[in-house]
Amino acid sequence: MPQTTTPRLLAALLGAAALSCAQAAEFRSADIHNSDDYPTVAAVKHMSQYLEQKSGGKYKIKVFNKGALGTEKETIDQVKIGALEMTRVNISPMNAVCAKTQVPTMPFLFSSIEHMRKSLDGPVGEEILKSCEDQGFVGLAFYDSGARSLYAKKPIRTVADVKGMKVRVQQSDLWVALVGAMGGNATPMPFGEVYTGLKTGLLDAAENNIPSYDSVKHYESAKYYSKTEHSMAPEMLLMSKVVWDKLPKADQDLFRAAAKESVAFQRKKWDEQETKSLAAVKAGGAEIIDVDKKSFQAVMGPVYDKFMTTPDLKRLVKTIQDTK
Structure with a gap:
């Protein structure tokens, strides 16, 4: 054979x-x-x-x-x-x-x-x-990989706006916890399935950097790109x-x-x-939304508590935070 x-x-x-x-x-x-x-x-x-x-x-x-x-x-x-x-x-x-x-x-x-x-x-x-x-x-x-932000079918300006939204995340426990802390319903799925998910209503939102948002034309179904910049x-x-x-x-x-x-x-x-x-998504009809970043930062404590559990990890976090 x-x-x-x-x-x-x-x-x-x-x-x-x-x-x-x-x-x-x-x-x-x-x-x-x-x-x-x-x-x-x-x-x-x-x-x-x-x-x-x-x-x-x-x-x-x-x-x-x-x-x-x-x-x-x-x-x-x-x-x-x-x-x-x-x-x-x-x-x-x-x-x-x-x-x-x-x-x-x-x-x-x-x-x-x-x-x-x-x-x-x-x-x-x-x-x-x-x-x-x-x-x-x-x-x-x-x-x-730039700064990752939320994009959705409606403007997101504060963390309260995320409550109850179905948000695509990477297939990672940390990302599920991150969106959960915002009050959203994290939906892990491969990147290639997001376009259809947004188009069919399986998803309300996703998160990524601007080049990825542009390259697969997610702005066609989720035109509000809210600059949370929650991850780099x-x-x-x-x-x-x-x-x-x-x-x-x-x-x-x-x-x-x-x-x-x-x-x-x-x-x-x-x-x-x-x-x-950025120029391409704006030309395609996307709207760039400024957000109250502090409202998002304020709910992230539980994510750090869950994942930064050892002295080594906490030391690395502090060293980065102290880097000027």
């Missing part, structure tokens, strides 16, 4: 192939975003160019975006066992894998994008990335520790340098994309 090989099975079968060759090694990196020029996709391609140049052609990275190698959770599982070399994921799916990744996900932790960048570029960011090594992941970098949770670029441990120390240093170089590139692309997307 003939057998077909799916992209995900192929990824597993070819997992160690890149390293088995004595010549140039082409590592694979996964991403779920559809656009070939999306900031995270473009950033890893930029990292590959830097790596290829600095290594004299010894290493390069091929980006498989559009979910070609699976969902974020599936690519995380592949990276853990070394069946896939790298993946770019939102930090939220990693919350259940290494506890310290919950810290940058916490609501209203960062006062601004500049505060977020300064915090994650420093010792706190390094500690959080390093904390994933025990679970089989080498954290190479944090990428920007970053993206993560992860490498398999199985693969990493086979690299000479000098090459590991090269990968870290290439990842760091790609962060500045990604941030520039992200800022440009936000400006472009």
